[in-house]
Amino acid sequence: MMDLDKIERDLMREVSGVTGIPEGAYNFRVNGKSIGRQSSEKINIVPKTEKSGIDIYIADNTHQEIVHIPVIISASGLKEAVYNDFYVGDNCEVTIVAGCGIYNCGTDDSIHDGIHVFHVGKNSKVYYIEKHCGIGPGAGKILNPTTKVDLGENSYAEMLLEQIKGVDSTRRMTEADLAKNAHLVVKERLFTHGKQSAESEIVARLNGQDSSADIVSRAVAQDFSAQNFRSHIIGAAKCRGHSECDAIIMDKARVNAEPALEALNVDAELIHEAAIGKIANEQLTKLMTLGLSRRQAEAQIINGFLK
Amino acid sequence: MLQVKGVSFKGILKGISFDVRPGELVVITGPNGSGKSTLAKIIAGVEKSDAGEIIFKDEDIVKKDCTERARMGLAFSFQQPVRFKGLTVRDLLKIAASGSEAFLDNEMKEVDGYLKKVGLEPALYLDREVNASLSGGELKRIEIASVLARDAVLSIFDEPEAGIDIWSFDNLVKMFKDMRKKNPKRAIVIISHQERIMKIADRIILLENGEISAHGTPEQMMARIGGGLK
Numbered sequence: 161m162m163d164l165d166k167i168e169r170d171l172m173r174e175v176s177g178v179t180g181i182p183e184g185a186y187n188f189r190v191n192g193k194s195i196g197r198q199s200s201e202k203i204n205i206v207p208k209t210e211k212s213g214i215d216i217y218i219a220d221n222t223h224q225e226i227v228h229i230p231v232i233i234s235a236s237g238l239k240e241a242v243y244n245d246f247y248v249g250d251n252c253e254v255t256i257v258a259g260c261g262i263y264n265c266g267t268d269d270s271i272h273d274g275i276h277v278f279h280v281g282k283n284s285k286v287y288y289i290e291k292h293c294g295i296g297p298g299a300g301k302i303l304n305p306t307t308k309v310d311l312g313e314n315s316y317a318e319m320l321l322e323q324i325k326g327v328d329s330t331r332r333m334t335e336a337d338l339a340k341n342a343h344l345v346v347k348e349r350l351f352t353h354g355k356q357s358a359e360s361e362i363v364a365r366l367n368g369q370d371s372s373a374d375i376v377s378r379a380v381a382q383d384f385s386a387q388n389f390r391s392h393i394i395g396a397a398k399c400r401g402h403s404e405c406d407a408i409i410m411d412k413a414r415v416n417a418e419p420a421l422e423a424l425n426v427d428a429e430l431i432h433e434a435a436i437g438k439i440a441n442e443q444l445t446k447l448m449t450l451g452l453s454r455r456q457a458e459a460q461i462i463n464g465f466l467k
Numbered sequence: 468m469l470q471v472k473g474v475s476f477k478g479i480l481k482g483i484s485f486d487v488r489p490g491e492l493v494v495i496t497g498p499n500g501s502g503k504s505t506l507a508k509i510i511a512g513v514e515k516s517d518a519g520e521i522i523f524k525d526e527d528i529v530k531k532d533c534t535e536r537a538r539m540g541l542a543f544s545f546q547q548p549v550r551f552k553g554l555t556v557r558d559l560l561k562i563a564a565s566g567s568e569a570f571l572d573n574e575m576k577e578v579d580g581y582l583k584k585v586g587l588e589p590a591l592y593l594d595r596e597v598n599a600s601l602s603g604g605e606l607k608r609i610e611i612a613s614v615l616a617r618d619a620v621l622s623i624f625d626e627p628e629a630g631i632d633i634w635s636f637d638n639l640v641k642m643f644k645d646m647r648k649k650n651p652k653r654a655i656v657i658i659s660h661q662e663r664i665m666k667i668a669d670r671i672i673l674l675e676n677g678e679i680s681a682h683g684t685p686e687q688m689m690a691r692i693g694g695g696l697k
């Protein structure tokens with residue numbers, strides 16, 4: 161596929177599942193440049209001129225299409241901020257596969273700040289998948305995604321935000337505004353190890369009547385890593401909001417979870433749950449009686465938890 | 468195959484000795500709190516005894532942890548099964564099956580058969596998480612299936628009948644009979660209060676107050692227990 165070396169291809173597969181030229185619209189960004197771009201009949205990808213990034217126009221009534229926009233950085237020390245704007249028309253059903261992989265074997269930090277803004281039209285459904293990972297023995301692999309979602313009437317967005325491994329530092333900001341009868345589902349999976357740090361803030365403003373948000377964050381913090389999680393649901397109408405933050409803490413890690421609820425309307429129903437704890441001993445014991453070592457049992461429990 | 472010699476634990480078990488021979492099905496019964504689960508956990512390596520020897524396949528296993536004992540061919544079904552967040556029934560059964568001979572010999576890829584044996588439809592359960600959404604009886608059946616999947620030399624079941632509805636009870640009893648028939652070199656220990664399970668045993672051990680108070684064939688023991696234990 162294109163002119164990628166093995167490491168870049170592996171990263172590409174890991175963060176976006178892409179192993180060749182995908183069908184439909186795509187934009188591959190490698191080391192700060194677009195190395196391949198294609199629009200489809202209903203999805204038009206236009207590069208920005210005043211700053212880096214692309215505008216993605218999805219026509220009304222677009223169905224069953226997938227847009228791939230993976231980012232790979234393998235040049236040590238590359239620092240970039242990329243602005244991608246998605247304009248999703250009315251009555252669409254589309255999947256957007258983003259994701260960023262960094263390979264760093266040098267001495268300088270590599271940083272990718274991805275700013276994604278979604279304008280979702282009426283009655284549309286958007287599935288957004290974003291996976292992040294870092295590899296290589298070099299300096300910092302830093303990813304700071306900002307995702308803003310504007311959900312129109314009767315629309316639905318499902319966002320899977322996943323940081324698999326190897327990202328030294330991350331500040332993730334996810335923000336959503338929901339109109340009447342719009343629904344948001346956010347599933348976040350965060351894994352930190354070594355001396356990594358991760359910060360995640362998710363804000364959902366339920367402005368429209370009968371809108372809803374369901375935010376589920378699962379996190380594992382290993383070794384000396386530190387995590388901060390904040391969720392903030394604002395109910396400004398008759399609406400339903402639920403946030404759940406569930407973290408496994410291991411070794412010498414630190415985890416901070418701050419779920420916040422704010423009701424501005426008497427018919428706002430908001431719930432949050434937060435739990436932090438180590439892996440339950442009886443879970444380890446059960447898997448060990450099936451023949452796994454303690455280490456293997458831990459790995460299985462974590463894998464399952466983050467799946 | 469298994470010899471337990473003078474095992475004691477925190478005043479809960481007081482010098483327990485018995486053995487289990489290849490091909491046997493032994494039932495351990497006794498009042499609530501008499502120490503049955505504690506004894507099973509000590510044999511499986513989940514708890515450590517204070518005194519005594521446990522010989523399994525001619526080796527003293529007292530110093531081995533539960534992983535090592537499992538790898539030697541010992542399997543244990545918990546009275547109270549554990550719930551996991553995220554791990555699916557398929558994951559659990561695959562972990563269980565991955566060390567078994569059937570798995571290694573036949574390159575068995577699926578674990579459907581074990582669920583069918585405990586009366587669960589694989590299509591409905593394999594992808595479900597082993598979490599709080601499963602009913603008590605479903606969870607118990609999956610726990611039993613995880614031990615079947617081990618295909619172990621010695622399988623210990625702690626109150627397998629608990630939570631299993633009476634309509635399925637015949638199947639449970641049949642499952643144990645089949646298990647014994649299939650493998651005359653293996654052995655099964657069942658902790659149970661159920662007369663119908665005791666009836667299919669080769670021997671019954673009665674545990675009271677941390678001691679073995681009686682020991683014999685079902686005929687001998689039924690007379691002594693007097694038609695049931697409660």
Ligand SMILES: Nc1ncnc2c1ncn2[C@@H]1O[C@H](COP(=O)(O)OP(=O)(O)OP(=O)(O)O)[C@@H](O)[C@H]1O
Nearest residue numbers: 477479497498499500501502503504505506546626
């Ligand atoms: N770790 C422990 N520390 C202290 N006491 C314990 C411990 N584990 C069990 N016990 C006690 O030991 C006794 C035996 O418990 P055990 O669970 O072995 O009984 P059991 O025979 O399996 O009962 P049941 O039929 O109710 O399952 C009980 O009185 C219990 O409260």
Ligand SMILES: [Mg+2]
Nearest residue numbers: 503504505546
């Ligand atoms: Mg018990």
